[in-house]
Amino acid sequence: xxKRVLLIEDEPNIIEAISFILxxxxxxxxxxxxxxxxxxxxxxxxxxxxxxxxxxxxRSGFDILRDLRADPQTETIPVMMLTARGxxxxxxxxxxxxxxxxxxxxxxxxxxxxxxxxLVEG
Amino acid sequence: xxxxxxxxxxxxxxxxxRQISQSDLAARVGISxxxxxxxxxxxxxxxxxxxxxxxxxxxxxxxxxxxxxxxxLLEALRAAAAGQVQAGAETEQSEDFAARFPGWSGLVxxxxxxxxxxxxxxxxxxxxxTHDPHLDTALHEVLSVVTAIRSTASILxxxxxxxxxxxxxxHRNIHGDSLRLADxxxxxxxYLDAPKDEGGAAFSPVEELERFLDLHGYHVPGxxxxxxxxxxxxxxxxxxxxxxxxxDLALAWLGQYRADALAVPLDQLAQAALDLDNDPAAIAEAxxxxxxxxxxxxxxxxxxxxxxxxxxxxxxxxxxLLHLKPIEGFALxxxxxxxxxxxxxxxxxxxxxxxxxxxxxxxASSPRLTCYAIAEAQGPVSFDTPPVYAAxxxxxxxxxxxxxxxxxxxxxxxxxxxxxxxREPSILPEPSVAPIGGP
Numbered sequence: 001x002x003k004r005v006l007l008i009e010d011e012p013n014i015i016e017a018i019s020f021i022l023x024x025x026x027x028x029x030x031x032x033x034x035x036x037x038x039x040x041x042x043x044x045x046x047x048x049x050x051x052x053x054x055x056x057x058x059r060s061g062f063d064i065l066r067d068l069r070a071d072p073q074t075e076t077i078p079v080m081m082l083t084a085r086g087x088x089x090x091x092x093x094x095x096x097x098x099x100x101x102x103x104x105x106x107x108x109x110x111x112x113x114x115x116x117x118x119l120v121e122g
Numbered sequence: 123x124x125x126x127x128x129x130x131x132x133x134x135x136x137x138x139x140r141q142i143s144q145s146d147l148a149a150r151v152g153i154s155x156x157x158x159x160x161x162x163x164x165x166x167x168x169x170x171x172x173x174x175x176x177x178x179x180x181x182x183x184x185x186x187x188x189x190x191x192x193x194x195l196l197e198a199l200r201a202a203a204a205g206q207v208q209a210g211a212e213t214e215q216s217e218d219f220a221a222r223f224p225g226w227s228g229l230v231x232x233x234x235x236x237x238x239x240x241x242x243x244x245x246x247x248x249x250x251x252t253h254d255p256h257l258d259t260a261l262h263e264v265l266s267v268v269t270a271i272r273s274t275a276s277i278l279x280x281x282x283x284x285x286x287x288x289x290x291x292x293h294r295n296i297h298g299d300s301l302r303l304a305d306x307x308x309x310x311x312x313y314l315d316a317p318k319d320e321g322g323a324a325f326s327p328v329e330e331l332e333r334f335l336d337l338h339g340y341h342v343p344g345x346x347x348x349x350x351x352x353x354x355x356x357x358x359x360x361x362x363x364x365x366x367x368x369x370d371l372a373l374a375w376l377g378q379y380r381a382d383a384l385a386v387p388l389d390q391l392a393q394a395a396l397d398l399d400n401d402p403a404a405i406a407e408a409x410x411x412x413x414x415x416x417x418x419x420x421x422x423x424x425x426x427x428x429x430x431x432x433x434x435x436x437x438x439x440x441x442x443l444l445h446l447k448p449i450e451g452f453a454l455x456x457x458x459x460x461x462x463x464x465x466x467x468x469x470x471x472x473x474x475x476x477x478x479x480x481x482x483x484x485x486a487s488s489p490r491l492t493c494y495a496i497a498e499a500q501g502p503v504s505f506d507t508p509p510v511y512a513a514x515x516x517x518x519x520x521x522x523x524x525x526x527x528x529x530x531x532x533x534x535x536x537x538x539x540x541x542x543x544x545r546e547p548s549i550l551p552e553p554s555v556a557p558i559g560g561p
Contacts, residue, residue, distance in 0.1 A: 011266045013295045017273035020288070024281075055262055084265035085258070089546055106269040109276045 002028040003120055006047035008038045008064070009082065010056055018051065021109045022116065035059030039067045042074050049100075049120045051112075054083040054090065062097060069098040078119035082107070129173075132187050132221050134162035136180045139222055151175035186221060195220050199227055202234030238488075242453065245535040260310045267303045271296055329456060330368030331375060332446060334361055340434075340447050341424045345380045346388050354380060375445070379422065385411050386419045395420060395429055400518055402494045403476060413476060413496055417516040421447055430520035433491075435466050439511040451482070451489040452517045453531055461530040462543045465495035466515035473497045473511050482526040484537055490526045492518045 005022055009015050010033045019029045032041045035056030042050060050068075054061035061081055068074040078100040083090055085104075094102045101115050137147055148158040151172060160166040168176075169188075177184040199220055203211035212219075220227040274292045278284065284292075344352030354376030358369050386409055398404040402420060406413045421434035433449035443456055454460045460467065465477045477495045482488050495515035503509065530536030533546045 011270055013270035013274060013299055014266065016291075016295060017270060017277060020277060021273075084262040084269075105265045106272045109273055109280075112273075 002026055003048040004028045004030060004045060005049055005051060005116060005120075006030045006032060006042060006045055007051045008032045008035075008041075008056065008061070009051065009053040010034075011053075017109070018112060021113060025113055025117075027116070033057070035061070035064060038064050039071075039074075042068060042077070043071070046074060046077060049078040049080065049116060051080050051082060051116070052099075054081060054085070054094075062093060065094070065097045065099060080115055080119060129168055129188055130162045130164040130166075131218070133158075133168075133176055133180065135218055135222055136182060136187070137162075140180060142179075147176070147179060150179050186224075195224070195227055195231060198231040198234070202230055205234060205238075245453075245531060256313070257310075260306065260313060263306045264303065264310060267299050267306060271299045271303065274299070327365060327367030327371050328444065330364050331371040332456075333363060334368070334372050335375070335447065339425050341422050342376065342379055343424075345376060346383050348384075348387075350380065350383075378418070382415050382419050382422070385415055388423075391416075391419050392423065392429070395423065400430065400432075400520070402516055414498055414514050417494060417496070417514050420516055420518075430518055432519070433517035435464075435515045435517070437466055437470075437513050439470060439497075441467055441470070444512065449517060449519055451519070452491055453483070455532045458532060459545070460532050461536060463527065463529045463541075464515065465493040466513050469495040469497040469513040469515070470511060473499065473509075480522065480524050480526045481529045483529060483531065489519055490523075492520070492522070494518075 003026075005027045007015060007018055007022075007029060009018070009031070015031050015033070019031060022029045030041075030045060030047060032038050033056075036058030038052075038056065038059065052061045052064060056064075061083070065079055065081070068077065068079065075098075079098070080101040080103060081094045081099045082103050082105060083094075091102050100119050103111065103115065137144070144158055144162070145155040148155040151158075152175070153172060157166065161168050161172075173188060174184055177187045180187070196217055199216045200213055203209070203213045203216065274295050278289065278292050278296075342352075342357065344350060344357060345354070354373050357376055358364065358372045361369075361372065364372055390409060391405070394405045394408055398408065400420065402413055402416045405420070406416045409416070418434065420429075421432050423429050423432060431449045432447075433452045434445065434447040435443065435454055436445040437443050441459060443454055443460070446454060446456065448454075454464065454466075462468070464481070465479045469475070469477050474497070477493075479493050480490055481493055482490050493515055495513055497511050497513035499509035500512050501510060528538065530538055530541070533541075533544050534548060536544075536548055538544075538548075
């Protein structure tokens, strides 16, 4: 059974491109664009890993990550954070909150694939 | 060594500079060479006719010979040297340097001041680039579109035999993203290329209000007196550069100004400020008005009178700046968190308790500032809702000579090392001064 990735991102064409490359690589890709309800969506699925954008409408990715790490149902799910801000403090905050990996836009498809595989398959 | 005693040294230095022998100068002013030698080695006091004659022969003002270069120039020179310790300036000879080369000294001081002003400008720009939400959003838009284009283009280039439907879809995506990128780039360029004479674009209604107040010098004569010539609406009506939000803020500010002007008439305030040495608490007690009203009124005194330069800052309970009247040596970030060592923020932890402190910002030539701050609950008190606090801080440039507490602007652009209040690393190199906020 294909592993499930939840992509939480609000940029439609990034969603389409990442969904395409992950699906082609054999993953089942679910997408979600609203920060407010993202944590609920995670609990409903739950996915094998999450790609989480920092700047989302409704709620920031940092807040969502904090919620996920505080919930026993979701605390161990690998989370790769995406951000347009490469500042040290953002990276440090992501890792402090329990992110599994932090990726700065613009990233390459190869990087995304490599880290998704690495985080789920070890 | 008392300055007076250095007159002889200045005479000697000037004489040697002009290549006049001791005996020649002595002869010209009618004294013996041995007596001039004693004067030059500060073993004899000099004044009156002999000093006048020597000054004339050396083509210097008597005051320069007697008192050396102006005290202000000397202090500015020493401050400039302290700001660049690594340059190894011979500070013990600063008086001699200023006396012998007043023009060059003025140039050094002028350059140091210009450098400080440029550093302040860089700090302000860095502050904006770091914390400006508009710029943050604009950059996020550009980088997100670039990411989408890169990812999509990579699929198109690296996928042989891509389904024609997907191919067409990705082509359309790239086309749409390229148009978005063009728009976002142009908007960003226009934003960064704001007219320099306006000091950059106004980012928020709060900044629009600051510009508006700056144009008025933070003093509005039309609202003074028992029967004001203008209303707040009439003043705002003719103002340029105010958005709807900026107009609302300006109206609120002018309304408060009018209420304060009624409570504390300008002539009474000006006199009390002079009589009571600008002490807000003493003025509030003398005029029987709230302290915070006096803080606002002192900051609205007209520029150019007998009063020192006065700044003001008001923040809400979260520390967000609501109003800022900057003066030389006093600045706080418009957006993002400021240095928590400022009395403005400390007042928030002790509502109702006035706080006074003498502070100074980083930089050898930064002036000492006396700050008076108080935090008070806003609006009516209610049993059912928590109070909302705001803090007001008056900043007076004429500070007494007492130990000054070092403060910064905000951590990211504060060079001070080992500060207990530091929340993030600085982008500036560490200075050669004592740490702030230490234990």
